[in-house]
Amino acid sequence: MDKPNKPKHVKREKNIRNKNKIENNLRGEPTNNPEEKLEEKPVKESKLVIPKESGEENENRPAAELGNDLNAALLRMNIRNEPDNDPENEPEDEPRDEIECIPSFNSISLENIKDILYELHEYFDEFQIEIVACPDLTREPYNLEIIGMSGDTQILQVYTPYNFEIMQEDSNERISFKMGTNYYSSNHEPGMVLKIRAKGRKTNYNIITLIQNILHKRLYFKIGLVGLLLIQEGHIKLGKFPKNDEPRFEDIDCNLNANVFLGSIVNDPVIIEGQHDGLFYTNDRYMFRSTFDLELDRFLNDITPEETEYVGYFDVAECMLYCY
Numbered sequence: 574m575d576k577p578n579k580p581k582h583v584k585r586e587k588n589i590r591n592k593n594k595i596e597n598n599l600r601g602e603p604t605n606n607p608e609e610k611l612e613e614k615p616v617k618e619s620k621l622v623i624p625k626e627s628g629e630e631n632e633n634r635p636a637a638e639l640g641n642d643l644n645a646a647l648l649r650m651n652i653r654n655e656p657d658n659d660p661e662n663e664p665e666d667e668p669r670d671e672i673e674c675i676p677s678f679n680s681i682s683l684e685n686i687k688d689i690l691y692e693l694h695e696y697f698d699e700f701q702i703e704i705v706a707c708p709d710l711t712r713e714p715y716n717l718e719i720i721g722m723s724g725d726t727q728i729l730q731v732y733t734p735y736n737f738e739i740m741q742e743d744s745n746e747r748i749s750f751k752m753g754t755n756y757y758s759s760n761h762e763p764g765m766v767l768k769i770r771a772k773g774r775k776t777n778y779n780i781i782t783l784i785q786n787i788l789h790k791r792l793y794f795k796i797g798l799v800g801l802l803l804i805q806e807g808h809i810k811l812g813k814f815p816k817n818d819e820p821r822f823e824d825i826d827c828n829l830n831a832n833v834f835l836g837s838i839v840n841d842p843v844i845i846e847g848q849h850d851g852l853f854y855t856n857d858r859y860m861f862r863s864t865f866d867l868e869l870d871r872f873l874n875d876i877t878p879e880e881t882e883y884v885g886y887f888d889v890a891e892c893m894l895y896c897y
Contacts, residue, residue: 675895679796683767683889686798689791690769696783698773707766707886714803714831717864722888723764728797728837729756729894730858750896753816755858757799757837757890767798769885774878777853780885781838781861781872788840797839797890802861802872805831807880810873812849814857822849823869824876834872836861837890849873 683704694700710717731754738747750756771780778786781802788796805827812822825832838859845853852874854860863870875881 675897677795677893679889679891679893681792681796681889683765686788686887686889687767690767690784690787692787693769693771693780693783696774696776696778696780697771698775699771701768701770703768704765705768707763707888709763710801714805715801715833717833719761721761721763722759722766722799722801722886724760724762725892726759726799726888726890727757727892727894728799728839728890729758729896730839731756731896733896753856753858755837755839757797759799759888764888767885767887769887770883771885772882774875774881777848777851777874779852779854779872779874780883781836781859782843782853782855785838785840785855785859786843788838789842792840795840795893797837797893798887799837799890800835800861800885800887802834802836803831803884804834804872804875805882805884807875807877807882809875809881810849810852811863811867811869812854812871812873813869814846814854814860814871816857820847820849820854821869822873827881833864834861835864838887839893850876852876 687702687704691702693702707721707723708715710719710721729750731750731752733752736749736751738749740747776783807827809825809827809832810822811825812820814820841859843855846856847854854873857871860871863872
C-alpha cells in the first residue's frame with residue numbers, strides 16, 4: 574500500500590498567533606478583519622436588505638439543530654439578488670440595514686485535504702487519515718438526527734455588528750443569526766468523508782485549532798470543512814466564553830460516555846484568545862459544540878493526552894458565504 578505523501582517543508586505552529594502579539598503578515602493573507610478583501614476568484618455578489626433583530630440574543634445552534642430551516646435560509650441568501658421589500662413581512666417602521674452576502678465556491682477535493690492534513694501526524698503519538706463512507710450518524714455512538722453530512726454543504730460566516738433574522742418565504746418563521754458566528758448546513762446525505770483518528774496529543778493546541786492552522790498555512794484561498802468530532806476515553810475540558818464576561822470551565826469524563834461535537838473549520842488565521850491550565854483557546858466562532866444538552870458546551874481540549882482518542886469526520890463545504 575502506498576504511503577500518503579508528506580507535505581512539503583512546513584514549520585510547526587508558527588502561524589498560530591497570540592491576540593496580544595500579532596506578527597507581521599508577510600503573505601498578505603486574509604485576517605479576521607471582515608473589511609479586508611479576500612484573495613479569491615471573482616464571485617457574484619448578492620445584496621439583501623434585512624431588519625435588525627429587536628429581541629434578545631439567540632444562542633448559536635449548529636445546523637443539526639437548525640435543520641432544514643438554516644439550509645433554506647442560506648439557500649435564499651445565495652439566490653436572492655433584490656431587496657426584500659415585501660411590506661407584509663416586516664413592520665413599516667422597523668430599522669433596516671443592508672447586509673452584503675458574498676458566495677464563493679470550492680473545487681478542492683477530499684484527497685487534496687487528506688494530503689495537506691497528513692501534517693497532523695507530527696502532533697500526535699498515534700495518527701491515521703483516510704477517505705471513507707460516512708457512518709450512519711443516527712446510530713451509536715453518535716445518536717444524531719441526521720444520517721450524514723454531505724450534499725449542498727455550506728458555511729456562513731457572520732461578520733455583522735449585530736444579530737439579524739431572515740424571514741422564510743413560505744412561512745411566518747424567522748431564522749436568527751448571531752454576530753461573530755459561523756453556521757453550516759447540508760442536506761445530511763450519506764457520502765464520502767475524511768476520517769481522522771488521533772491519540773496522544775503532543776501540543777497545547779486542540780485538534781480543531783491544529784487543523785485550522787494547517788489549512789491556513791497551506792491554502793491561499795478561502796475554504797471550509799463541516800465536521801463531527803467523536804471523543805472517547807480519558808477526560809476533556811469544556812467551557813463557555815461569553816463576550817462580556819469571564820469564561821467558565823468544566824471537566825468531563827469520557828470514560829463514562831463518548832462525547833460528540835459538531836462545528837465548522839475555516840482556514841482563517843488562528844488568533845489565541847487566552848489559555849486555561851496551559852491549554853490555549855481561540856475565538857468562540859471557531860470552537861466545536863457538544864451535541865449533549867450542556868451549559869458549558871464548547872470543546873477546549875483533553876486533559877489526559879495519553880488516554881483520549883479522537884475520531885473526526887469532515888466534508889468540504891461546497892460554498893462559503895460571508896455576511897457583512
